[in-house]
Amino acid sequence: xxxxxxxxxxxxxxxxxxxxxxxxxxxxxxxxxxxxxxxxxxxxxxxxxxxxxxxxxxxxxxxxxxxxxxxxxxxxxxxxxxxxxxxxxxxxxxxxxxxxxxxxxxxxxxxxxxxxxxxxxxxxxxxxxxxxxxxxxxxxxxxxxxxxxxxxxxxxxxxxxxxxxxxxxxxxxxxxxxxxxxxxxxxxxxxxxxxxxxxxxxxxxxxxxxxxxxxxxxxxxxxxxxxxxxxxxxxxxxxxxxxxxxxxxxxxxxxxxxxxxxxxxxxxxxxxxxxxxxxxxxxxxxxxxxxxxxxxxxxxxxxxxxxxxxxxxxxxxxxxxxxxxxxxxxxxxxxxxxxxxxxxxxxxxxxxxxxxxxxxxxxxxxxxxxxxxxxxxxxxxxxxxxxxxxxxxxxxxxxxxxxxxxxxxxxxxxxx
Numbered sequence: 039x040x041x042x043x044x045x046x047x048x049x050x051x052x053x054x055x056x057x058x059x060x061x062x063x064x065x066x067x068x069x070x071x072x073x074x075x076x077x078x079x080x081x082x083x084x085x086x087x088x089x090x091x092x093x094x095x096x097x098x099x100x101x102x103x104x105x106x107x108x109x110x111x112x113x114x115x116x117x118x119x120x121x122x123x124x125x126x127x128x129x130x131x132x133x134x135x136x137x138x139x140x141x142x143x144x145x146x147x148x149x150x151x152x153x154x155x156x157x158x159x160x161x162x163x164x165x166x167x168x169x170x171x172x173x174x175x176x177x178x179x180x181x182x183x184x185x186x187x188x189x190x191x192x193x194x195x196x197x198x199x200x201x202x203x204x205x206x207x208x209x210x211x212x213x214x215x216x217x218x219x220x221x222x223x224x225x226x227x228x229x230x231x232x233x234x235x236x237x238x239x240x241x242x243x244x245x246x247x248x249x250x251x252x253x254x255x256x257x258x259x260x261x262x263x264x265x266x267x268x269x270x271x272x273x274x275x276x277x278x279x280x281x282x283x284x285x286x287x288x289x290x291x292x293x294x295x296x297x298x299x300x301x302x303x304x305x306x307x308x309x310x311x312x313x314x315x316x317x318x319x320x321x322x323x324x325x326x327x328x329x330x331x332x333x334x335x336x337x338x339x340x341x342x343x344x345x346x347x348x349x350x351x352x353x354x355x356x357x358x359x360x361x362x363x364x365x366x367x368x369x370x371x372x373x374x375x376x377x378x379x380x381x382x383x384x385x386x387x388x389x390x391x392x393x394x395x396x397x398x399x400x401x402x403x404x405x406x407x408x409x410x411x412x413x414x415x416x417x418x419x420x421x422x423x424x425x426x427x428x429x430x431x432x433x434x435x436x437x438x439x440x441x442x443x444x445x446x447x448x449x450x451x452x453x454x
Contacts, residue, residue, distance in 0.1 A: 265279060
């Protein structure tokens with residue numbers, strides 16, 4: 039692609055709104071990731087990128103100043119936080135989590151969504167089934183421990199000459215207590231297993247069968263207010279919204295409502311970048327009519343540029359699946375998104391790919407990180423560089439291996 043920048047195209051000031059996925063961690067994590075990986079990418083690619091405290095009011099964020107291709111630009115990057123909602127949804131007890139497992143599995147199986155999702159990519163479906171399998175394995179191990187200890191206690195009680203119903207009850211109580219203690223041990227170490235975390239993630243999406251929960255709807259309205267205020271700032275050259283993972287479908291609805299309300303006559307360019315999206319996990323559910331309507335609406339708009347970047351190497355994302363088309367709502371005259379691959383196997387050296395290949399959760403965040411063999415996708419050029427998203431990818435062809443056929447069983451765009 040031709041990256042020549044005219045003065046009229048150059049971005050001097052940008053405002054970036056980052057919508058994270060289902061993540062309970064404080065947003066400072068994203069600042070540290072940007073600082074560390076941005077420095078690495080700058081050294082690899084031969085440009086300058088410096089971070090400083092944010093210069094705008096509003097959510098947690100930071101300021102980035104860059105010099106790329108001989109041009110200077112700056113950006114204020116803010117995290118649109120919903121981690122408190124995530125933490126609230128993760129407060130289920132151990133029995134409560136197993137109840138969520140049953141309900142979530144029933145939603146995806148009974149609606150036929152699971153079967154249709156498997157027609158897209160096996161990776162994210164396997165990722166969705168992983169917490170189910172892991173939690174069931176943990177429960178099985180706990181039951182085996184309870185049974186084994188109960189048998190052992192029973193034998194000891196027999197040698198001691200203790201018998202009867204009361205003794206048997208005490209033996210089984212001790213065994214079950216040991217089994218429950220094992221479940222608690224697994225839960226405390228979920229930072230290694232990710233079973234509870236992922237189960238709550240999928241349960242959060244499935245709880246309302248695709249409808250947007252009231253507390254999430256209210257938070258998205260706050261996001262829209264912040265973005266609308268930025269669009270009224272004539273000192274900006276671009277407002278860029280980045281949705282990562284499940285933050286992608288949140289961004290779709292936020293921006294669709296923003297555009298329906300209307301933009302100022304004179305406003306910055308509006309860009310929308312979706313990374314590692316899992317839109318079908320929600321849009322394939324029966325009550326996701328509002329999301330499907332927003333996908334359909336946003337895909338036709340000329341007031342923004344929407345680029346969707348995934349990679350087949352990311353087993354947690356629906357790689358190269360056009361979220362509008364596979365949801366069955368692609369209209370005539372569809373413009374967006376431009377779907378292409380970050381091509382991890384090409385943009386990461388063989389040594390780096392070998393290090394990361396089996397670290398599935400880390401790979402899901404690779405879009406926000408440095409590439410040691412960068413191609414035309416560079417998160418730091420997009421968020422802090424001198425080109426708007428639209429100009430950067432003007433003329434870019436979508437990946438030929440993308441999936442852009444309707445797959446969802448549910449295609450209604452009526453909000454519930």
